Amino acid sequence: MSRQSIQAPRGVVMIRPHHFTPNPMTAADNAFQSTDEKRAAAAVASAAYDEVTRMAEALAEAGVTVHVFEDTTVTTPDSVFPNNWFSTHSGGHVAVYPMYSANRQKERRGDVIEMLKNEYRVQNVIDYSGLEKDHVYLEGTGAMVLDHIGRVAYAIRSNRTNEVALERFCTHFNFEPMVFDAVDRNGKPIYHTNVLMCLATDFALLGTQMIPDLRRRQEIIERLKETGREVIELSIDQIENFAGNAIELEGSEGRVLALSTRAYAALDQEQIAVIERSTKLLPFDVSTIELAGGSVRCMLAGIHLLRRTPQTEHLLFAAE
Template sequence: MTGFSAQAPAAVVMIRPHHFRPNPQTAIDNAFQSAPETDVSRQARATVTKAAEQLRDAGVEVVLFDDRTSSHPDSVFPNNWFSTHAGGRVAVYPMRAANRRGERRSDVIEFLKRAYRVQEVIDYSGLEPDELFLEGTGAMVLDHVARIAYVARSARADPFLLERFCTTFGYEPMLFDAADQHGTPIYHTNVMMCVATDFALIGSAAIADDRRRAAVLQRLVDGGHEVIDLSFDQLGAFAGNAIELRSRDGSRLLAMSTTAERALTAAQRFVIESSCRILPLEVGPIELAGGSVRCMLAGIHLDPRPID
């Protein structure tokens, strides 16, 4: 349960929104999204503040930025527009919804350059006019050790751009079709699966094709992961939208929402807690937008610069 893990970052970027609301432009293909009856922006801001405090108390470094604009309802989900990678590389991604494109922030990238060893920033956002989209570690669930990018095909995950990313960053693409119990395509892969150091959470029933499902599960096993299969109900509770992190003492934890944590069975909890401890975060207002804890945390897989 301790020791370095390339899969589990020790630091994350979070965005605290001041005008959060479920995004009408993303509702068209996000079946996890729901409309609140009242304005939840103040609750969302307090929710992010509290989650950041809990993560820091658990020994995770949190870099918290504020978004005071009113034009970016989904800015609380930074993992969709950038990702960081060992070797000092940062990727910036093209976003499908027009009102999400302004979430990309130069101050975040400049902070990473100052605080961490960044050698290269590769920006794919110029492909938006060509309607080529790849929404970061929402669209891709990355196994940083086995170097596999698991991706549910969607309008937010273009296969051509996926191949381009994988060639540049050294991942093997594992592309598949996935849908919920109603046949609605899964909009982001990270709502149906999570890869940690020793285990993987996955709603495998969402992959209708038997052969492709078996291939995905076998790759997870071959990568050294014990597979924890999630039901459709558990996916609806965001049990797949989790992220493994590393505390300053070297121990690992699985950050997930309290909704997700309550949905786990005793057997599933046993497997997880054999590898890391569960850190449940109350993010109910954020989940109205169709994402949960994983979407809120952009992991920092970069080497910090030495402090003078």
């Protein structure tokens, strides 16, 4: 059994959408988005609902505490990606973030924060969402990939990552900001850092080829190696198949790496072998949700907080 790690949360929040659809307001700067011309909108929404349900049940079976909230509205097409609007941190801290697209700003919900306060030891909530009035954005652990061991916040410059907001977050939460540029094969900026890199306890997945500044690329690799991690370099093709959009979680029998079946299929056997030295791979079919330009990591808001009371039931369904 792998040792417990501050990098891998024991619990997650998931949002189960009843009217999922790729968000037209985010398509301009999210090259990972696509459309499904073969299925009707209702069929796409139904499939996304089922994908969240199956994933929540499988994570719970693996011993991860899963808090599932329902979204019955039609105004928040990206609500399935809650990690963008809030994050939690050891010591009882919660952050709420400013979102780039107007309809994504509607995803923030008080019932999720109240659940965290009731079920976990929350000391304070720092709300940065007011920065939206000044067109300043920082989309949570999509915009940032947080190294809870080395205390570094890795962040790609984009419409969704403002360096002023990043500095403010890092000051409040004791992270060192490490900002860099990354582009896709067409030279377009990568919209979120968490599609390019995943930090686990003993390894890091990183799309090195998409960081054009060679010096900065090497600095990032060296910082990751300083924490004892093995850096697994991902190709552009692998990043386009969401191989970087994974998250390590703590299950009842050790750590698991949650990722999509598409991402898993993109990894080669040598990369899989490195991962499996410390972590069990747990792939999920979320092909419908991936139409929206995000994958498994985006669907999971990790909970780095202490429970108020022991909990034996892992799958929890919150009220609508």
